[in-house]
Amino acid sequence: MKKNSAFIIAISAVVLGLIAGSILMLSIGSNPLEGYSYLFKGGLMSIERIGNTIATAITLTLTGLSVAFAFKTGLFNIGAAGQMLMGGLCSTMVALTVTAPRPILLFLIILAGFTGGALWGAVPGLLKAKFNVHEVVATIMMNWIAYWVVYYVVPAYFKGMYLETESRLIPMSASLKAPWLDALFNGSYINIGIFIALIAVVIIQIILKKTTLGFELKAVGFNRDAAEYAGIKVNRNIVLSMIIAGSLAGLAGTTFYTGYASNMQIGVLPNQGFDGIAVALLGATEPWGVFASALFFGLLHSGKGFMNAMTRIPPEISDTIIATIIYFTATSVLIGRIWSFFNRRQKRKNDTKIINLDSGSDSDSEEEEK
Amino acid sequence: MNIWQIVSQIFPYAIILTMPLLITALGGLFSERSGVVNIGLEGLMVVGFFASAIVIKGLESSLDAAAIPIGLLAGMAAGAIFSLLHAFASINLNANQVISGTAINMMAGAITVYLARTITGSGNISIRIGVIRHTIPVLSKIPIIGPLIFTQTYWTTWIILLIVLISWFVLYKTSFGLRLRACGEHPSSAASAGVNVYRMRYIGVMISGAFAGLGGAIILVTYSGEFNGSVAGLGFLSLAALIFGQWKPLGVLGATFFFGFAMTVANVSQVVPELAVIPPLILKVFPYVVTLVALVLFSKTSQAPKAAGQPYYPGQG
Structure with a gap:
């Protein structure tokens, strides 16, 4: 029943997001049906484009998992963007400086991303546990610290060949792109990050569902005081939760900067970090739900270029739809009310029929919500 | 160059950079003091930035400098209207205010660029005119503060300082x-x-929208001159200033100026040899780090509004 309602809310939010997108398309005199058909074609019409959609979804899965995992412990990780930057920076640093056989090098790159993100998540976790500093504020600050660290470290040590604003290209041997995957998907952006993302989904699922750690983390999320009373080390779990969330976002950075892209741009706080919030919410903070919604958002992102080329609709439409979906998942009470409004009307109709049959009875005096 | 010369040269720039932060943080103060956390300040600034750019671009050829105040008002109005989304979600629907604020930020960035692209093609909107700087007669001759505060000022700066003063009065004396x-x-x-909590919170959030919109518009007419779809984290910096200033108008004034000064020093440190010894990275991350430190230091005695971020249910003890 509860799963069912989460699903209804997710679908309703998506529909409302798409409606908002249609209104925006109409407002500039474009045909929404045409716009959406190009948007979905752009993400699905060939093997290569499907590969690009999956490639976009890899990073979103990991940032979504990061936000979702913290949510389970009652923490709001709005710092996935910064953790992703630090993970990406650490991975890029290893990719550009270490020479080792490819399997070892890839392992080191992934480990670096994991560690970078974990460290960036650990700081807000510790501040929350030790000093009760609100993690939302702390992670926002950490985002901008990461932004400026990348802004100055990349040009100072890893400056690109032609541009000051990006790092050198990482060599193919240090990239998560794999020739056999390229061949399989006709040269799309897909990379072995997809396995990182899938393994992460499975591991997080296991941690949350099958382990004591997961049970404790969720207990802290449900009721911190009760968990404390039951002998759970709340502070330790808060720090741990943020470290795991950070490391997931760090891996997102690895897959993005050393897999999807081949270098780091400075002066960008990656949108994927914030999209991760949408992914987590739409996926009802369940690992497989996160993966599914990441695929959907990946589709919106990978199709927008094609749509923009075929129509006059600017590509920002995708970001607008995603933002609207977040808004409506946040206001799920509204969706709940709308549904119960329709349900009641339906019920009232049925009731009137009954009343007509056996004349007279007082119904429709029930109250919705709390 | 001695220290005094450096300070007197960068001071006017520091004031210019401080003003958008100050007015936005002050807006955030109204929202949070009424009980609604608003991390959508960044997006609301972008909305004001955009609206003022559109209006000024449309009017500048016919009205010239008179287009500027109209543009500023348009920025305020746009911010206030856009903030209604956040108000409705947080106040009527008891939504998670952080999620709603995040949605505001993402929506603002996307919709404004979407519209700007449709209007201008490139997504950027540049304006030809800007606020002209004046050196105030008489007052600028006062030793020390004359050259620091009363030379090369924008009239918008005085308006914002006046708003700060009025806000302090309204918050504490009415x-x-x-x-x-x-x-x-x-x-x-x-x-x-007998206070209508819903109404008060709506007012708080709308003031934050209007002020943040004004902040975005001020960026346009003072130092940017072009809408480019982003205010590069200034909204979040304002949020940091609000916390660092401990949710008090004068605290916010001090915090934003502190941050504005740090930003200016970071911006000019490459051309002023005396400042080049400080790595710009340190200066740039400084506001965020001091905010974290302040949060730790004040964690026991935080002045944060107690009900900020919590939905209000009528009849709940």
């Missing part, structure tokens, strides 16, 4: 201010004293 603050501390007590 019954409206008392009611607004009560809604952020203990909404049910306020409600039992």
Whole structure:
């Protein structure tokens, strides 16, 4: 029943997001049906484009998992963007400086991303546990610290060949792109990050569902005081939760900067970090739900270029739809009310029929919500 | 160059960079003091930035400098209207205010660029005119503060300082201010004293939208001159200033100036040899780090509004 309602809310939010997108398309005199058909074609019409959609979804899965995992412990990780930057920076640093056989090098790159993100998540976790500093504020600050660290470290040590604003290209041997995957998907952006993302989904699922750690983390999320009373080390779990969330976002950075892209741009706080919030919410903070919604958002992102080329609709439409979906998942009470409004009307109709049959009875005096 | 020369040269720039932060943080103060956390300040700034750019671009050829105040008002109005989305979600629907604020940020960035692209093709909107700087007669001759504060100033700066003063008065010396603050501390007590909590919170959020919109518009007419779809984290910096200033108008004034000064030093440190010894990275991350440190230091005695971020349910103790 509860799963069912989460699903209804997710679908309703998506529909409302798409409606908002249609209104925006109409407002500039474009045909929404045409716009959406190009948007979905752009993400699905060939093997290569499907590969690009999956490639976009890899990073979103990991940032979504990061936000979702913290949510389970009652923490709001709005710092996935910064953790992703630090993970990406650490991975890029290893990719550009270490020479080792490819399997070892890839392992080191992934480990670096994991560690970078974990460290960036650990700081807000510790501040929350030790000093009760609100993690939302702390992670926002950490985002901008990461932004400026990348802004100055990349040009100072890893400056690109032609541009000051990006790092050198990482060599193919240090990239998560794999020739056999390229061949399989006709040269799309897909990379072995997809396995990182899938393994992460499975591991997080296991941690949350099958382990004591997961049970404790969720207990802290449900009721911190009760968990404390039951002998759970709340502070330790808060720090741990943020470290795991950070490391997931760090891996997102690895897959993005050393897999999807081949270098780091400075002066960008990656949108994927914030999209991760949408992914987590739409996926009802369940690992497989996160993966599914990441695929959907990946589709919106990978199709927008094609749509923009075929129509006059600017590509920002995708970001607008995603933002609207977040808004409506946040206001799920509204969706709940709308549904119960329709349900009641339906019920009232049925009731009137009954009343007509056996004349007279007082119904429709029930109250919705709390 | 001695220290005095450096300071007197960068001071006017520091003031210019401070103003958008100051007015936005002050807006955030109204929202949070009424009990609604607003991390959508960044997006609301972008909305004001965009609206003022559109309006000024449309009017500048016919009205010339008179287009600027109209543009500023348009920025305020756009911010206030856009903030209604956040108000409705947080106040009527008891939504998670952080999620709603995040949605505001993402929506603002996307919709404004979407519209700007349709209007101008490139997504950027540049304006030809800007606020002209004046050196105030007489006052600029006062030793020390004359050259620092009264030379090469924008009139917008004085308006914002006036708003800060009025805000302080309204918050602490009027019954409206008392009611607004009560809604952020203990909404049910306020409600039992006859205060309409919903209405107060709507006002708080809309003021934050209007002020943040004004902040975005000020960026346009003073130092940017072009809308480019982003205010590069200034909204978040304002949020940091609000916390660092401990949710008090004068604290916010001090914090934003502190941050504005740090930003200016970071910006000019490459051309001023005396400042080049400080790595710009340190200066750039400085505001965020001091905010984290402040949060730790004040964690026991934080002045944060007690009910900020919590939905209000009528009748709940």
